[in-house]
Amino acid sequence: MARVAVVGGGIAGLTAAWELARAGVQVDLFEATDRLGGVIAPVTLSGVQVDAGAEAFATRVPAVGEFLADLGLEEQIVSPNPAGAWLQLPEFAAPLPATGILGIPGEPGADDVAAILGAQHAARAAEDLRAPMTWTAGQSPSLGEVVAERMGPAVVEKLVAPITSGVHSADPYDLAVSAAHPQLYRAMLAEGSLATAVSRLRAAAPAGSAVQSLWGGMSTLISALEAQLRDLGVNIHLNTGVSEVQVHRNGVRMGVILADSHLRPGRGEVEAEHLIMAVEGPEVEALLGQESASAARHSAQSGVALVTLLVHAPELDSHPRGTGMLVAPSNENIRAKAMTHISAKWAWAAEALEAKLGPGHHLLRLSYGRVNDSPGALGFGSSDRDLITAAIADLPHLTGAPVAGEQIVDRTVVRWQRGLPGGGAAQRGDAEDLKAALAIQGAEGGPQLAAVGSWFAGTGLAQVIPDARAQARELCVRLAEEGSSLDLRCH
Template sequence: MTSVLVVGGGIAGLVAARSAALAGADVVLLEGAERLGGAVAGIELAGVPVDTGAESLAARGGTALALLSALGLTPVPPAPSGAWLQNARGAYPLPAAGVLGIPAFPLAADVRAVIGTRAAMRAWADRLLPELTVGRERNLGALVRRRMGARVLEELVAPVVGNVYAVNPDEADVESLVPLLNGELTRTGSLSSAVLALRAAAPAGSAVVGLPGGMVTLVAALERELGRFGVGTRTGSPVTAVERVGEKWRVQTAAEALEADRVVVASDGASARALLAPLLPAAPLAGWPEPHGTTVVSLVLDAPSLDSFPRGSGVLVARGVDSVAARALTHSSAKWPWLAALLPPGRHVVRLSYRTVAGFGSRPIDAGDLALSDAARLLDVRRTELNLVDWAITEWRQESQRALLGVRARIEAVRAAALGLEGLDLTGAWLAGTGLASVIADADRAGRGD
């Protein structure tokens, strides 16, 4: 029987371990922290489960949905209320027909409401510009600015891309974010037509799904399944070295050295690159952009004035809005009916995301206070109407580098170098891209050793 060691017990490591065990291997998973799940994590606040990290996954990921089904989990769509966008002038429902915030119908009323008629006319002129038959624009910001103007970029695209992928569109790689966009641009001749074609090709239904009980139930289900498969799972076991010893791989922790036929490195990017440094050429491992720091503040509020869900499922904040520090707010109990059903009348769960700034998390009282003020502004209620029942603050480092210009080539170089080492597989968000659907599909492949 082949033996496999998996380093890291986030979703990537858990899925890789499961896929290796399903392929008949004898598997041991080593996780540095005291709990499994990595960036999929939950907390109980005022008696209800609240996701503090990932809370949904892309419904288009065939592997991810198949995994949920195999684990007996039933994904649920969010409530159809939709999100809003806050810019310096006001708050507006996020335009319905778009990709990454790029509108398919620049003159639609919901687009004009956000950017104004003049900017909408400029965006519509995209259809009159010379066709993009040759040459591929890789910089998303440059592409949108040139085709549709700065307002579309600043007020529609930047808030969506910043919040979903945690990157600035001026640093984002079109090919990484929407691999089919350039092809559609060449085929249809304009950006809005390309977006329309992509929308038409997407299957009907919600773009994301959640899980009753929170995304953290995925971690619990994977943990149960690994137990059933006899996978040895060791938490509190940070791996300090991975080395080739003859035909075997040896993995070192503070407590022990383990050997196996294969090793899957599924830890976060910084840890994985440090472990791989003695094994792979230095160049593709050096000079990686830092992961993006995100602070999530979760609030449980008694606030009957939120019963009408004044901003639908939440608010994305455009650049240049100085009146709030948060970059996004999710009205979790409006977005997820399963969560609302657990709450007494008038109680709400709201989550705010901040770009982490030094010292933010070390001033929890200020952070809670700031989050309450931001929640009141973004939800358009008075601060006195929000009665704080419970709250939590969580710091994350988000592996969003794959979306950045130039990083795809690095990823390919790392993967190519690893191919030269028999029995070594790499996975995780730093290679697969942020987003659970991509992480799950890549980890499944790595676990099977494909």
């Protein structure tokens, strides 16, 4: 019997397992697929490896940087090209304003804000600085509701929606403020102004870029974590899905399905004293044999499809659209919701391309699909052919250069069905209710059950990693208090 079982080998599960293992806890980790990392994964085009999913982490809190330092990866942290991203509106394209958070301007009267909104709407946004605060701590509004009331709907449409669509795959009116930025609502109430709150949060953030990554891509984090987990004695079970969990007084009994290509598919049982589930809410409920409205509400979510193109296009050497493009959903002629000019954003990618293929080569990643897409919309469920065709058509609009299909050297399509919890009030409420129910189980003397990951903590490594570490530490403390025979060092 393992002391702790971790179900799910994405970044949340790996982080929790590492936190426990370095404290001296025996951990078994179960991952249903043949690799670790979840949405942090590599993809290779013409011999050049880049990220296939998550490519960076937010630096608004130091949690991820501290984690990387604890792993010994501090020297590999890199910042992106400071040129920044652009916004693509139906009428024109322009650089993203420099003083904002989630597109919300900290200086509504700034020239770059007025250039996008126009003088009239910029003046309306500035009213936030003087208007009385009508929101209260007891409310749970959406991001769109707050911004529209404080600064006007034009700010939502032209500045906020392109970012929430591209980053969270969500409409701002369906995205809870707490999910988009955990500190923003509290700061607004304290300051009496949304713009002032944005300015304060930006000033309090660590100096440097708003996001960072690792040299060689974020997938290097997974390689480092896996190596350290194995060195710490964690038993990693790949191709091993967990089909059910039975909770009893002294622990949990899990049904597992072996799907290793080198073994015959089979079933078995394993036991553990405590359990951390690094999977989405509906899957947690299914493992525990629970039926709820949560599963029905969230099971039909779509996903995103990422089309990465390797092009020979010297006309992009000047990076005409900065490090990428966020597309306003109101654009009818552009199907992508975002584009990242990978080789413009990350110096290591540009160096790898030139070393492998010579000058004039660029990597661009176009993203398709939103949580609330209608059936049949171009996105997760579309064919590779349709997605690549759309990407080729979108490329000249998004790059500002006449890049044609014959300039494509290599291409790939990667789909991510998970990692898009939506962040709406209903989903956040379901997550809190489920976490509370799990906590009651442990408080009543049974095994500790915990749930980690973006479905519970919010989107982004800056929320997922500290939450997973905190829950692992809480479990470590409980084990120490129970008089574990091991010399636990709960950090």
